[in-house]
Amino acid sequence: MLKPTGEAGTTLILGGARSGKSGFAERLVLESGLVPVYVATGRVLDEEMGDRIAKHRQQRGEAWKTVEEPEDLETALDHETRPDRAVLVDCLTLWITNLMMNDADILARSASLCGTLSRVKGPVVLVSNEVGMGIVPENRMARDFRDHAGRLHQQIAAIAAQVYFVAAGLPLKMKG
Amino acid sequence: MLKPTGEAGTTLILGGARSGKSGFAERLVLESGLVPVYVATGRVLDEEMGDRIAKHRQQRGEAWKTVEEPEDLETALDHETRPDRAVLVDCLTLWITNLMMNDADILARSASLCGTLSRVKGPVVLVSNEVGMGIVPENRMARDFRDHAGRLHQQIAAIAAQVYFVAAGLPLKMKG
Amino acid sequence: MLKPTGEAGTTLILGGARSGKSGFAERLVLESGLVPVYVATGRVLDEEMGDRIAKHRQQRGEAWKTVEEPEDLETALDHETRPDRAVLVDCLTLWITNLMMNDADILARSASLCGTLSRVKGPVVLVSNEVGMGIVPENRMARDFRDHAGRLHQQIAAIAAQVYFVAAGLPLKMKG
Numbered sequence: 001m002l003k004p005t006g007e008a009g010t011t012l013i014l015g016g017a018r019s020g021k022s023g024f025a026e027r028l029v030l031e032s033g034l035v036p037v038y039v040a041t042g043r044v045l046d047e048e049m050g051d052r053i054a055k056h057r058q059q060r061g062e063a064w065k066t067v068e069e070p071e072d073l074e075t076a077l078d079h080e081t082r083p084d085r086a087v088l089v090d091c092l093t094l095w096i097t098n099l100m101m102n103d104a105d106i107l108a109r110s111a112s113l114c115g116t117l118s119r120v121k122g123p124v125v126l127v128s129n130e131v132g133m134g135i136v137p138e139n140r141m142a143r144d145f146r147d148h149a150g151r152l153h154q155q156i157a158a159i160a161a162q163v164y165f166v167a168a169g170l171p172l173k174m175k176g
Numbered sequence: 177m178l179k180p181t182g183e184a185g186t187t188l189i190l191g192g193a194r195s196g197k198s199g200f201a202e203r204l205v206l207e208s209g210l211v212p213v214y215v216a217t218g219r220v221l222d223e224e225m226g227d228r229i230a231k232h233r234q235q236r237g238e239a240w241k242t243v244e245e246p247e248d249l250e251t252a253l254d255h256e257t258r259p260d261r262a263v264l265v266d267c268l269t270l271w272i273t274n275l276m277m278n279d280a281d282i283l284a285r286s287a288s289l290c291g292t293l294s295r296v297k298g299p300v301v302l303v304s305n306e307v308g309m310g311i312v313p314e315n316r317m318a319r320d321f322r323d324h325a326g327r328l329h330q331q332i333a334a335i336a337a338q339v340y341f342v343a344a345g346l347p348l349k350m351k352g
Numbered sequence: 353m354l355k356p357t358g359e360a361g362t363t364l365i366l367g368g369a370r371s372g373k374s375g376f377a378e379r380l381v382l383e384s385g386l387v388p389v390y391v392a393t394g395r396v397l398d399e400e401m402g403d404r405i406a407k408h409r410q411q412r413g414e415a416w417k418t419v420e421e422p423e424d425l426e427t428a429l430d431h432e433t434r435p436d437r438a439v440l441v442d443c444l445t446l447w448i449t450n451l452m453m454n455d456a457d458i459l460a461r462s463a464s465l466c467g468t469l470s471r472v473k474g475p476v477v478l479v480s481n482e483v484g485m486g487i488v489p490e491n492r493m494a495r496d497f498r499d500h501a502g503r504l505h506q507q508i509a510a511i512a513a514q515v516y517f518v519a520a521g522l523p524l525k526m527k528g
Contacts, residue, residue, distance in 0.1 A: 193485075193498045193502055194498060194499050194505075195506075196502075196506045307485065307487050308485070309368065309485035309486060310485060310486020313486075313487045322487065344366055344506055344526065345509050346527050348524070
């Protein structure tokens with residue numbers, strides 16, 4: 001359960017690819033009874049990506065307000081959070097990818113995101129991919145990406161009210 | 177514990193490579209006291225694969241009836257399940273691999289397998305590899321494979337009586 | 353909590369890259385109140401590796417005695433364990449990497465490490481990377497590495513008093 005209206009609270013949902021993490025996050029948001037807002041961080045770079053995003057949007061249905069914000073997640077959260085809304089961010093790993101492509105300072109932005117989360121005006125559910133449980137990748141950029149993602153997950157988990165790990169569509173509560 | 181004789185029930189066991197998932201599945205089956213049947217989906221394509229399969233078979237010992245069925249898992253389950261037997265399928269990821277190699281319609285076959293599981297005549301334990309917790313693979317086929325595997329895990333977990341996640345040989349109950 | 357002074361006990365801590373597993377292991381050791389000893393298995397092969405190791409050492413601070421032992425972990429444990437010390441080994445996956453580079457017999461050495469752990473004179477905390485939850489790697493050496501790591505994790509988990517799985521800095525108790 002998300003925190004009731006008027007209470008800010010961060011929920012982090014981690015899982016592998018096709019683990020059902022987004023579906024679980026959407027159920028959490030809808031069960032809150034708050035107005036559901038979807039913040040999509042994915043940038044459509046090719047057809048495959050476009051297909052995935054369109055399919056996700058179709059599955060969510062029309063109840064949701066959708067905001068596309070590939071980079072300035074902090075401002076999107078400042079604008080979209082309200083006591084009567086539950087905001088779902090899907091997903092942090094795409095946000096990090098976009099920041100890396102623009103040579104942003106990921107450490108600074110991770111800190112800035114955590115700062116934003118500490119002052120938002122309504123509950124926020126953040127979905128992210130677990131990417132660090134395979135073999136060490138051969139290229140440096142992929143290793144840096146794993147480091148950035150893992151570090152951000154730790155920082156958000158430290159301030160989150162709830163953390164779930166999802167596998168095969170089933171949530172495992174890690175915190176909260 | 178598997179469901180007692182006469183009760184149908186699906187158990188899904190997920191885990192990484194060399195996580196001990198097969199060993200745990202075998203113990204579950206043997207502890208049931210039912211006649212153990214092993215459905216091997218692996219197709220011997222090279223020596224490495226042959227070695228792995230031979231080693232697994234040797235470790236299982238002689239109590240087991242072994243059936244090799246790389247593709248038509250649904251028919252194998254229809255034939256092999258009985259109230260006095262416990263059937264172990266090892267593993268779903270190899271089954272998906274075989275289907276992909278033959279350009280089968282994975283969505284249709286996943287649905288067909290779930291349909292079969294809903295009407296089998298005895299308990300079935302399905303082992304599968306968690307493959308979605310590393311970096312996004314560079315080739316499309318590997319990404320499709322992750323999607324197929326993850327989707328199938330979610331579908332089976334939704335109908336399963338029990339789901340376990342295994343790491344370092346230790347089971348973590350996710351459902352049941 | 354580690355076992356109190358005078359009791360031998362093995363703790364295994366598994367997690368993905370940047371999961372916070374080392375940080376959690378360090379907290380376990382420090383909370384024990386015993387003298388903290390850090391056994392580093394990493395061998396500095398390039399600048400990136402050197403940076404990571406230096407950063408880790410800096411984060412740990414000065415309370416720790418640090419021992420560098422890339423290969424002969426068994427002797428290091430024989431020497432360093434004492435009832436009034438808690439020894440942290442970071443990490444097993446680098447140890448396996450070093451052994452593989454020298455064509456060591458990994459099965460024999462895994463058995464030898466388990467033998468050592470059964471007779472050490474004080475608590476030992478072993479950190480290791482979960483590396484088997486991604487797509488099957490294309491090169492044989494990476495597949496062998498996954499096998500060696502997974503097998504060793506199972507063997508140590510079987511004799512360990514406690515096993516934790518860490519994600520996003522949060523420990524999940526698997527055993528103990």
